[in-house]
Structure formats: C-alpha cells, structure tokens
Amino acid sequence: MTGYRPLVFAHRGGADALPEHTLGAYLRALEEGVDGLECDVRLTRDGHLVCVHDRNLSRTSNGRGLVSRRTLAQLDEFNYGSWHPGYPGDEEPSDLSRLLTLERLLEAVRGCGRRVRLLIETKHPSVYGAEVERRLVKMLRRFGLAEPKPDDPVQVTVMSFAALALRRIRAQAPGVPTVYLMELLPPMAGKARLPFGARIAGPSVELIRNRPGLVQAIRAAGHRTYVWTVNEPEDVEMVLRHQVDGVISDRPKFVLDRLAHL
Template sequence: MTTPLVFAHRGASYDLPEHTLAAYLRALDEGADGLECDVRLTRDGHLVCVHDRRLDRTSNGHGLVSARTLAELDALDFGSWHRADAPADDDPLDESHTRLLTLERLLDAVRSAGRPVRLLIETKHPSRYRGEVERKLVALLRRHGLAEPRPDHPVQVTVMSFSPLAVRRIRELAPALPTVLLLEVLPRWWPVGRLPFGSRIAGPGVDLVRNRPRLVPALRAAGNSVYVWTVNEPADLELVLATGVDGVITDRPAHALARLGR
C-alpha cells in the first residue's frame, strides 16, 4: 500500500494560528509533504489566506474580508486569538509571522523551502467576486511559473473547491493544473466514483468517509486519487489509512508523520 501524503491544513494549525506564516513554517520544519490554504479576494484584488468570510474569529477585526483592502487587513492581528491558554513561558511568535498572509508571500516561502513541497489551494465560494477568484489565482500562478506543472519543479500546485463551477473555471483557465472536488456530502445526482470537469482527485471529509465506507474504494476503483480532510484524531487517522487514501489533510502534521514512521 502506498504511503499517503501528509498535508498541513492551514499550516500546523493545531499548534499555531491558522493561515499564518508561522504555522506554515512549522509544518515545513516538521516535514509535511504539502500545505493547504484557503484564498479569498480583498476589495482591491489581492489573494489572501483566510478561511472565513468574516474576520471576527481569526483576527481582532470585524466584517467581511472581501470588503477590506489589503492595507486595512495588514493592520490587523491574526495571531493573538489562538490558544490564549498557552503557557506564559512559551516563546513569543515573531509578529511578522502572525500578520495577514498573502498567497504571494506563502508561495515565496514554499519556493524557499529547499525541498519538494505540494501546495493545495482552496478557492472559497460563494464570493461576491465569483470567477475573479480563479482568474486572479491562475494569473498569480503563471507569474510564478506554477500554472503548468513540471516534474522537475520542486513546487507542485493543486487547486481545490467545494464548487464544481470553480473547478470547471480552473480547468478552462489552466487545463494542466490538477483539481480536487471537495465533498462534505454526496449529492444525489452524483454517480459515485465519477468526478466532474476533468478532476481526478476527490476530497471527502472524514465524516463522509466514516459514514460511507464504500466511498473511497469506489473512487479509487474509478481511477481517482483521494485526499481526506480534516484528519486530527488517532481513530480517524487509522480509519483513513485503512481505506488506502492518497493524502491526509490534518491540523497536526507531526502526529500523522509520526504514525507513518516518517
């Protein structure tokens, strides 16, 4: 059985604030095969790594990410909210590593890692900017030479979305980019095993894998790869490893790597 890839979900986000440079650098240090991030567009057209539509949970700001400019977002604190009960003698985080992270800055960090790294980029929908999210993303990847995967390049990008239309846009804009259709539930219209718009990777949630034990075998039998999110608990990790998944997306990459003996 092939050893699955381990992807750090929003970085090493169990230990450090999600979507911060600190969390991603920790995941790279721990040996994660890849990183996962969510992207949204700011009001002035920049791609930033933020999961929620609103700022309230992960920063000291309020309101919609999409209504703020990059400069406005950059003034916010995206680190202090996380694990406020951490011991007082913990080393303080570098403030520059806990501010807003742009996708461009994350790409720079990945390219500076000095080893092969896979990057999973999820475009978030619904969005007031609709397809502009994918257009901006592909344009940025082209500037970095990452829109057409090359076997000899250390950075390999895959684009993910829960939106089949977003997946279709990526396939139209950059046909060579691998795509993942993320799944929280199984649509009634969906023939299990087949993925739309040229996707060859399915991204079911771990609850879906638990509740539909035939899902992963059906997907793999149809020739698809399977990346499962978000696998944090030991029992869930054992479950997905037993099904033979190709990728494990987790907030705790060091734990998954240790279980795999790596």
C-alpha cells in the same frame, strides 16, 4: 500496507499547534517534514489573494467585518494570531500574527529548498465570482506554476466545493490538478463520478466514516482521494486502512509520527 504511504498535508498550516494561515505555522509544518501545505484564499476589495478561511474576520483576528470589503492595507492592520492558544504573545508584528498573502506563501514555498505540494482552496460563494480563479491562475503563471513540470519542486493543486470553480481552473490552466471537495455526497459521486474539471476526490473524514465503500469506488473509477480534516487517532487509523492518497490534518506531525510506524 507494505509500501503504502499517503501524502500528509498541513491543514491551514497545522492549525492545531499554531495560528492558522500564518507564515510561522506553514514554516513549522515544513520543518516537521510534511509533504504539502493546504490554504484557503479569498479576494480583498483591491484584488489581492489572502489566506483566510472565513468570510468574516472575527474568528481568526481582532478585526471585524468581511474580508471582501477591505483592502489589503486595511486587513494588514489586524492581528491574526492572538486568538490562538499557541500564540507566543509577541507585541511586535511577526510571522505568527501578520496577515498572509498567497504571494508571500508562494515565495516561502519556492524558497524552502525542497519538494512541496501546495493545495489551494478557492472559497465560494464570493462576491467576486470567477475573478477569484482568474487572479489565482494569473499568480500561478507569475510563479511558473500554471503549467506543471515534473521536475519542479513546487506542485500546486487547486481545490473547491464549487464545481464551477474547478471548471474555470480546467479552462484556464488545464495542467493544474484539481480536487472536488465533498462534505455531503452529491448524486454523481455515489457512482464515483466527479464533476467536469475535477481529477481528485476530496471527501471529509465524516463522509468516509459514513460511506465506507466510497474510497474503493473512487479508486475503481481511476481517481485519487485526499481526505480532510483528519485529526483524531481513530480517524487516522481509518483512512490508513482505506489507503487514501492524501491526509489533510490540523495535526500533521501526529500523522507523520503514525506513518513512521507503518
């Protein structure tokens, strides 16, 4: 493994230590030295992109109902940290309890003063369909990230389980790298072919475990591999043996510490 070192991404900000998709979690991950961050985005009723994984609010907030049926102001009324064991119990709204918008996350990444890769997953199915990607590309353009430049410290990659979503990104922002996420192995992927618009394979760690030849086949086809969600010691060792290109983890500091001993 001489010279090998994968990128390490904080899944939802490093959801093991702090409440997922909160600004505090992302800032901590950056301080710990991750190469990049991963987030999920959904559209609110009034057209804002917010960093929330589930379509329903009940797991990660004290709210109820669908994200898509509420406005940004309504969503901002809830606490998004108190459910998590790592929540410090702040009574006043803080970076560990407030709803995080993609705009705020991009501002934080832009202002952190170092190179950061940001993986943005668009969640589908969505009642808003193609509007999710349209709004995302519009925001990336506003931040100057829709046409990647090699010397820009912030590099964005878009991910999705929906091949159609990646085609939309390819059509609207052809320079933005895309990851086709896989939980099960689609027929085409068995031969390491990815859907049109996808440039990187994003298999789950369970899929790699069950298909040990997949990473090699993907590499032979000329694609990179980002694996999610790699949390357990045995899974970290497995993906390192496969020499994957990116490790997406709820425990990014644990992965970084392991890489320090390579």
